[in-house]
Amino acid sequence: MIISLKRFRLCHFFVFVSIMITYKTLAQNIKTPNNSPAIFLVVLGNVQDAGYPQIGCTKDCCKAYWQHQQTKKLVTSLALVDNTTNQYWLFEATPDISEELQFVQHYTTKSTSFQPAGIFITHAHIGHYTGLMQLGREALGAKNISVFTMPRLQTYLQNNGPWSQLVALNNIHLQKMQADETIALTASISVTPILVPHRDEYSETVGFVIATSRKKVLFIPDIDKWEKCDKSIIAEIAKVDIALIDGTFYANGELPDRDMKEIPHPFVAESLALFSNLPQKDKAKIYFIHFNHTNPLLNSKSKERQDLLLKGFKAADQGLVIGM
Template sequence: MQFTRGLLALVILIAPALAPAEECEVELFVLGAGQDAGAPHIGYPDDPAWADPALGQTATSIAVVDHVAGERFLFEATPHVTRQLQLLDTLAPADGPGLGLDGVFLTHAHIGHYAGLMYFGREGAGADGIPVFVMPRFAAFLQGNGPWSQLVKLENIVIQPLAAETPVQASKGIHVTPLTVPHRDEFSETVGFVIVTNASKTLFLPDLDSWDEWAQASGIDLATRVVELDHLFVDATFFQDGELTGRDMSEIPHPRVKDTMERLSGLSPELRQKVRFIHYNHTNPIRFPASPESALVSARGFDVARAGDRLCLAP
């Protein structure tokens, strides 16, 4: 990696017009943007992605790569982690042997966010000491329950406990701070992560119950966070009420994309463009780039995160 970068720097010096994305020191990659179970969805025979796999989606995950240190960090270990690491390897190949992961940050213990850890164990990668950053209840859950406890025992993973609102240094150029958010916390706390580089602050918050509850608990509303941060990847599980046919959605949490856009509509276009919707359910029409709902999101100045997107967090 160092050699390649040195060579690259030389090439850039000679021919600045060829400057590639690797000029970026810390880069974020979207590896998946769907809700936990992805699409096509189990028990949903009408999903168009059965016929056209290009319309499918994997569960939400991002990677943050420190190109200078040659280190890669994964946010969420989804049930689709095998394909997602393959995607990452094509976008930002690993430096060394093994999975090339220098740390994994997990928001909470719902299947789409951590069940991919199972592939790190004996039956899969047989990984060696991958640091897994989780909150204390989540750590106890992994240590105390199979099959996760075996990963800990065999040291496929090494638990790194986090504390709310306390930054940890991931690499020389990346600090990560967990923020607790309201969500169904059966097995663990739920957090979003603020990823800080020397040039930007990015919120990764794929899952929460409601903006109002979070604002009440934290004393900071979403619009203020948009002002204070540079990039926000936020929960877009549902587009609007009514999309789950045959179910009363009034009791189902998660902000709706329509409502999130509405509550941020007073912000300037520069501020609105910081917001990217992620973690969309198979019923959410923004999963289809050509849908009227995706067009509405762009028309209102927001963005939909898609697998393969890349974003420079420190030039």
């Protein structure tokens, strides 16, 4: 088949334009180190353990993904990046750890190892620790990654496969945490675990206060109800600059085919009522995170998201950068 030179050039022009549009779109979604502070947190994922879209879901929320109207959302995880020492730490080892470790590479100043300097785990539910399996001999083949756990979780990982093999082969090195005891990562960065009530079948559950000399961030992705906690969430919010807190379900009845008492979380609607009298400066600290696939806050155009913003609160989206 003979193609005219004019038509050939026109075809190449449209291919070039298409490539440039795609490149520009990707570039807009990736923040380079030049756009980031020297030390910062970045939200790698913001959904509940089972991800988005969720297995077996035929509701409109997940149909939107399959019909290419929504993008995939990664399971809740943070990276604490220190570009002054070329290190980063993960908070949670999620089922999406492969994509999340790739995501981190866009935020570092140099070629950074896919091995984080350490991993902090809140508890033993599937979205928070099962990504550890990707560190083993079948996958990354990691070397002595420090994994910070509470005592029950440490015992669970040591005594149950496949996690015990990671320990035996020195893919991971377990570091025991104690509630309210601060861990110094560098001269300027520290992490403090705080116990919270949750369905503790295999381990305790903690949140974290991540701190530098400039800023403190509270991270509590999972809790049963605020009133069950020994600490006042309002008092804890007052102590920090940013609070990334459990926003799993927006309201009761969100799962009509399930008993939601079996999977207790503070509904966002309950939290909004609890925080309604906070001063505006404290409301502005609060970012909801860890959204179930049914949560309308995942949709940036939903009336619930707009109402959240009008009330002075925020939803934590993937790629959110918090300078530390």
